[in-house]
Amino acid sequence: MNLNMQQFKADFFKALAHPLRIKILELLAEGEKSVNELQSLAGSEGSAVSQQLTILRGKNIVTGTKDGNRVIYSLRDPMIVELLSVAKQIFNNHLVDTISMLDQMKE
Amino acid sequence: MNLNMQQFKADFFKALAHPLRIKILELLAEGEKSVNELQSLAGSEGSAVSQQLTILRGKNIVTGTKDGNRVIYSLRDPMIVELLSVAKQIFNNHLVDTISMLDQMKE
DNA sequence: TATATATTTGATTATTTGAATATATATAAA
DNA sequence: TTTATATATATTCAAATAATCAAATATATA
Numbered sequence: 058m059n060l061n062m063q064q065f066k067a068d069f070f071k072a073l074a075h076p077l078r079i080k081i082l083e084l085l086a087e088g089e090k091s092v093n094e095l096q097s098l099a100g101s102e103g104s105a106v107s108q109q110l111t112i113l114r115g116k117n118i119v120t121g122t123k124d125g126n127r128v129i130y131s132l133r134d135p136m137i138v139e140l141l142s143v144a145k146q147i148f149n150n151h152l153v154d155t156i157s158m159l160d161q162m163k164e
Numbered sequence: 165m166n167l168n169m170q171q172f173k174a175d176f177f178k179a180l181a182h183p184l185r186i187k188i189l190e191l192l193a194e195g196e197k198s199v200n201e202l203q204s205l206a207g208s209e210g211s212a213v214s215q216q217l218t219i220l221r222g223k224n225i226v227t228g229t230k231d232g233n234r235v236i237y238s239l240r241d242p243m244i245v246e247l248l249s250v251a252k253q254i255f256n257n258h259l260v261d262t263i264s265m266l267d268q269m270k271e
Numbered sequence: 272t273a274t275a276t277a278t279t280t281g282a283t284t285a286t287t288t289g290a291a292t293a294t295a296t297a298t299a300a301a
Numbered sequence: 302t303t304t305a306t307a308t309a310t311a312t313t314c315a316a317a318t319a320a321t322c323a324a325a326t327a328t329a330t331a
Contacts, residue, residue: 198309198310199309199310199311200308200309200310211310211311211312213310214309214310214311214312215311215312217310217311218311218312228310232309233308233309233310234308234309234310235309235310235311
């Protein structure tokens, strides 16, 4: 596997490395939604959601289709749901470690 | 799920969002390795591998144990292998799209 | 004109990178 | 044993690059 492939994978994970983008993907995992719905559900104002959707679109992670006034977004690949699920398992496994580590840092 | 949890997840993915860190994780997926071995196998000079291992350690993704002169690293959770595997499936699904997109950009 | 969405912009903050330096262990010579 | 030296790994630093954020502006449809 060459450097380009590594860079490609890194870029993919980078697309997930943002709290609002994570939130958007979790919402889209439930089903397709308009930008407006995503804004409400994510509790986000202004153009923040639109900006992050642009990044997710650029990495082919979501796709948007026009419906009159609105744009409906959905996940391009159901495996994204699987990916988030595996990630969640890893979080759960190590959450205790990390939280105790954070507690130590406070001292 | 609150903002902290979203941030926590984003930070986890951020730890994967670097070509050398991806390479290191793929190598460790085969089995534990010393820093020196990782450097050789990744074709990386200087302190780059050590720097990235520090980041992976900080996120509890890898763990290092001293063995005399050396430090042996391994994955903290075998689910990381699963995560990389799911990610690879997603890449494969959309690689064609992305490559054709890159081709378009060149023109 | 109103609503939904996207793009641009610029200031701020974070990350990357390579080079230099530091630390720890091992080995060998005196 | 002490001293010197080599090897492995980690840390620090500053410059370059990239990402974030909010505000302003633009576009498209109703």
